[in-house]
Amino acid sequence: MAEADRRVRLAILISGRGSNMEALLRAAQADRAFPAEPVLVVSNRGDAAGLARAAALGVETAVVESRGRSRADFEAELGACLEAHRVELVALAGFMRVLTPAFVARWEGRLLNIHPSLLPRYPGLETHARALAAGDREAGATVHLVTAELDSGPILAQARVPVRPGDTAETLGLRVLAEEHQLYPRALAAYLSGTAPVAPPPGLLAAPRAD
Numbered sequence: 005m006a007e008a009d010r011r012v013r014l015a016i017l018i019s020g021r022g023s024n025m026e027a028l029l030r031a032a033q034a035d036r037a038f039p040a041e042p043v044l045v046v047s048n049r050g051d052a053a054g055l056a057r058a059a060a061l062g063v064e065t066a067v068v069e070s071r072g073r074s075r076a077d078f079e080a081e082l083g084a085c086l087e088a089h090r091v092e093l094v095a096l097a098g099f100m101r102v103l104t105p106a107f108v109a110r111w112e113g114r115l116l117n118i119h120p121s122l123l124p125r126y127p128g129l130e131t132h133a134r135a136l137a138a139g140d141r142e143a144g145a146t147v148h149l150v151t152a153e154l155d156s157g158p159i160l161a162q163a164r165v166p167v168r169p170g171d172t173a174e175t176l177g178l179r180v181l182a183e184e185h186q187l188y189p190r191a192l193a194a195y196l197s198g199t200a201p202v203a204p205p206p207g208l209l210a211a212p213r214a215d
């Protein structure tokens with residue numbers, strides 16, 4: 005394969021339904037110029053609905069079970085799985101495990117997450133309920149690099165939506181989620197192309213394309 009056609013080998017980590025994962029897979033499959041190739045979807049739960057969605061789209065899946073074992077043990081198997089597939093970039097998409105500083109350091113600059121709030125507001129859980137309780141007039145989602153501190157890494161891109169009268173956490177969450185599906189592929193592509201606010205590590209920058 006010519007260097008100009010090289011796509012970064014992407015793994016997507018999920019724990020549940022996987023709608024953001026699906027958005028990434030579809031974006032990569034729809035556009036030859038998308039700078040990443042999803043080579044693997046990993047779930048830390050065997051019952052994650054997203055596994056079937058990934059398989060239906062022809063992407064290899066793996067389960068690295070996190071329950072009933074130590075964090076070190078879990079991350080050792082996860083890391084080995086990623087290495088075995090020669091993964092270069094990891095996108096967390098509804099992955100509900102906090103990763104240790106050691107794992108994050110190993111993947112520094114190569115680990116992305118999508119979070120359903122306008123960070124730095126509302127790191128952690130229940131973001132939409134918290135935005136409503138605070139009387140916020142807008143909400144949104146953030147794609148950021150993962151660092152050792154939860155939901156606090158450098159921001160790559162955000163999408164905003166209005167909070168509407170009568171919104172519940174559910175209605176607001178659905179409005180944000182629709183934006184997430186556009187935002188994640190766009191932010192990931194921008195990062196690899198060097199047009200995001202933060203530059204990727206040198207080896208990850210997509211080569212200029214021939215076409």
Ligand code: GRF
Pocket residue numbers: 018020021022023024025054097098099118119120145181184
């Ligand atoms: C999304 O709202 C994402 O921002 C958050 O978890 C949710 C995952 O949804 N991190 P899905 O599994 O991608 O459908």
